[in-house]
Amino acid sequence: MxxxxxxxxxxxxxxxxxxxxxxxxxxxxxxxxxxxxxxxxxxxxxxxxxxxxxxxxxxxxxxxxxxxxxxxxxxxxxxxxxxxxxxxxxxxxxxxxxxxxxxxxxxxxxxxxxxxxxxxxxxxxxxxxxxxxxxxxxxxxxxxxxxxxxxxxxxxxxxxxxxxxxxxxLLDEPTAVLLNYLNIKDDLDRMPDDYFYTRKNVLVYDIGGGTLDISIAKVEDNYGDFKVDILGRSKRMDFGGDDIDKRIAAYFLSEFEKINSSIETRTIEEQAVIVSRIVSQAEKAKVSFNQKIAKVADNVRRRERAKEPVNFEIIDNLKITDLLITDNILKDILSPIISSSGTLVQPIKKSLRDSELTKEDIDLVILTGGTGKFYLVEETLSKFFGDNVEIIDFTESNAVSKGAAIHSYNQDEDELKKIDISDIMSDSIFIKNGANFDKLISHDQELDSSGVYSYKFLEGSDRLDVFLYYGESAKDPAKLTEITGVFETLKDYYREGDIVELGWTFDSNKILKISHDGKELITTNDMTDNGNELINNFQLN
CATH class of the missing domain: 3.30.420.40 (ATPase, nucleotide binding domain)
Structure with a gap:
């Protein structure tokens, strides 16, 4: 088997x-x-x-x-x-x-x-x-x-x-969702069989507990498989359901501190207890209210009357009592997130600009991720795109892992629909040479590729200083983030202006390796053993 x-x-x-x-x-x-x-x-x-x-x-x-x-x-x-x-x-x-x-x-x-x-x-x-x-x-x-x-x-x-x-x-989450959807779309009874016979611009909006990912892809049915060109990706964004919970929790805390002393007067341990309880209760209230709204979403009057009572102990028998969550209160709390220029929409706008598209160019939106179930997320997207763009609710908790299993199967077998994908990264990778930052790997670099970088000595030395960074542009080095680096002592002494060739490979998992004279200098795949006490010494099963 x-x-x-x-x-x-x-x-x-x-x-x-x-x-x-x-x-x-x-x-x-x-x-x-x-x-x-x-x-x-x-x-x-x-x-x-x-x-x-x-x-x-x-x-x-x-x-x-x-x-x-x-x-x-x-x-x-x-x-x-x-x-x-x-x-x-x-x-x-x-x-x-x-x-x-x-x-x-x-x-x-x-x-x-x-x-x-x-x-x-x-x-x-x-x-x-x-x-x-x-x-x-x-x-x-x-x-x-x-x-x-x-x-x-x-x-x-x-x-x-x-x-x-x-x-x-490794597989990017939006690509996994797209792979799953393209394999089972015929069972969804939503799109005609020939829908992708002409190229369609599909935006995958993946919002989970802690990350928000947007991918814009041009998709075309290619004799049963699919040709997918990634046109744009959002930047790394640590935003999701946890952040919504924290905003609701901040509201709970502000109401609590109106009649109680600030939690800053308490010990670090007590503050940790308070924060853990209040954030967990915020998540609980959000989920419960979301379920109530789902039943009355199309009835304006019933929606306005929907409410979620909040009662729980903060610490030392001090409680939040009879606090209410309503649709209007949530919209007020989350206005910086759900507004037309808020956190949910801004990365869409940037991804569209990077792809040289407008929202009118999008044919289909696939909404996925656990936080995609939260009613204000889909409503925000619907307001942004309007009635002409269909939004597919693909927020089942297993949508991503099923796409990943299909990808694993496709490594050996050929009975499932595949994606021939032209992928891009959110950022490029730069190499530092003296005070200069040269682009080594472009954001749209072909996977499983290799090349050579000419490292120029700016002064006499027998040491090679190789440091890698990622970001959008070298015009503002302060916005670049260091990945890794190495100081390598060489066999020979090099004069100012001398050049050595550094070979690089960029694999299918977007992991970069750099070598010189047959020796690997840097890999972004650091597999060194740092002790790993929990795996090695703690009881796990």
């Missing part, structure tokens, strides 16, 4: 889908979403949910790690907030670290990086999959935001390897 796995490693929730091939059944009939087993409070690995809450509780005293619902429940209750980590995905890559105390000695801190924390979530997934499928995992595709840069992509690859996956592919 062959198993092809797809993982949506989400900011707030992770899902996993698989195509299991045995016999002669069509592969789409074998595509299913798996349960993910999780740890309960007794550290028993037997709770199975469709999604894995991307929350981690680290019990350093007993060297145990809990991922999923129990860790999220601890955070929501305000218990162990300093030992519970969420939103790992938005901080992966670079040098992002978090300090976790001992329960018994809060001043005793240990630091863990986001790559290792991501590997814990993926380890939970691989342990769950092993309980539900037989045979080896032939291919796994893990989805990432399209705006991820080289080091974030490399960190995701490293996390997958640490978790135990062997054959790993």
């Amino acid at each position: 062959a198993n092809y796995l797809g993982i949506d490693l989400g900011t707030t929730e992770t899902t996993v889908s698989v195509i299991e091939i045995e016999g002669f059944e069509p592969p789409l009939e074998k595509l299913r979403t798996l349960n993910i087993y999780q740890y309960d409070e007794k550290h028993v690995f037997d709770r199975d949910d469709k999604g894995l809450s991307s929350s981690i509780y680290i019990d350093r005293d007993n060297k145990k790690v809990y991922t999923g619902r129990y860790a999220n429940t601890l955070y929501a209750s305000g218990n162990k907030p300093l030992n519970t980590i969420r939103s790992v995905k938005t901080r992966i890559g670079g040098e992002s670290m978090i300090q976790v105390p001992l329960d018994s000695e809060t001043q005793n801190l240990s630091s863990y990086d986001m790559t290792e924390l991501s590997s814990l979530l993926l380890k939970t997934v691989i342990n769950s999959v092993s309980k539900q499928v037989t045979g080896a995992i032939d291919e796994v595709t893990i989805t990432i935001p399209a705006g991820f840069n080289s080091d974030e992509r490399a960190a995701t690859m490293k996390a997958a390897k640490l978790a135990g996956f062997k054959h790993v592919h």
Whole structure:
């Protein structure tokens, strides 16, 4: 039996889908979403949910790690907030670290990086999959935001390897959604069979718990498969449902502090308890009110009367009591987000400009991601695009992981529709040579390509200084972000003006490697072992 796995490693929730091939059944009939087993409070690995809450509780005293619902429940209750980590995905890559105390000695801190924390979530997934499928995992595709840069992509690859996956592919989340949609669109009864016989401009709007991704693609049916040209991508944007929750939580807190002292008078530990409780209650109120609105969305009067009462303890028996959430209150709280020039719309405008398109040029919008279910998101998009553009609701929690599983299957087999994709990145990669920044990899660089860069010595030296950055333009170096760098001592001494050739390769996962004289100098795929205490020394199953 062959198993092809797809993982949506989400900011707030992770899902996993698989195509299991045995016999002669069509592969789409074998595509299913798996349960993910999780740890309960007794550290028993037997709770199975469709999604894995991307929350981690680290019990350093007993060297145990809990991922999923129990860790999220601890955070929501305000218990162990300093030992519970969420939103790992938005901080992966670079040098992002978090300090976790001992329960018994809060001043005793240990630091863990986001790559290792991501590997814990993926380890939970691989342990769950092993309980539900037989045979080896032939291919796994893990989805990432399209705006991820080289080091974030490399960190995701490293996390997958640490978790135990062997054959790993990365796929941008909007592309995964598009691949899923194009394979099952005939079953949706929404579009005629020949809809893509002429090229269509499709905008994928993917808003999850912590990231917002926009891709604009020109799509054409190419004899059963699809030719896809990515025309524009939004920049890396750490915005999603978590940020909406925080705005609602800020409203709760402001109402609380009108009659109580500021939380800034309390200890760091108490503030952490308050924040965890109030943010969790904000999310709960948002979800509950969203469900109420869904039932009355087309009835103006009933919608105006809809309300969500909010009551919960903040700390030390101090409570928020009889606070209400209504449609008008939410619109007021979220006005900087949902307005015509707000956070939800601005990246659309920029992506359209970068693609040299207008909103009237868009034929279809595919709305996806967990936060796409929030009614004010779709309403904001509908107001922006008007009645002439159809918005497809593709917000099922497994939409991305199913597309990833299809991508894994397509690496070996050819029975599913494929995407011949001409891809681009959100940013270019620059190499520093003295005070100059030269564009090494353009944002539209062809994948699986290679080349040579001529490094010019600006003064006599036997040392090669190679540093990489990403960004839009070298005109303003302050806006470039360093990825990685190296000082390399050479065999020979070079005079001012001498040139050495640096070879580079850029692979299908958008990972860059640079070498000189047969030696690899830099790779954005850093697979070095930094200890990985949690994977190696803590009880995970």
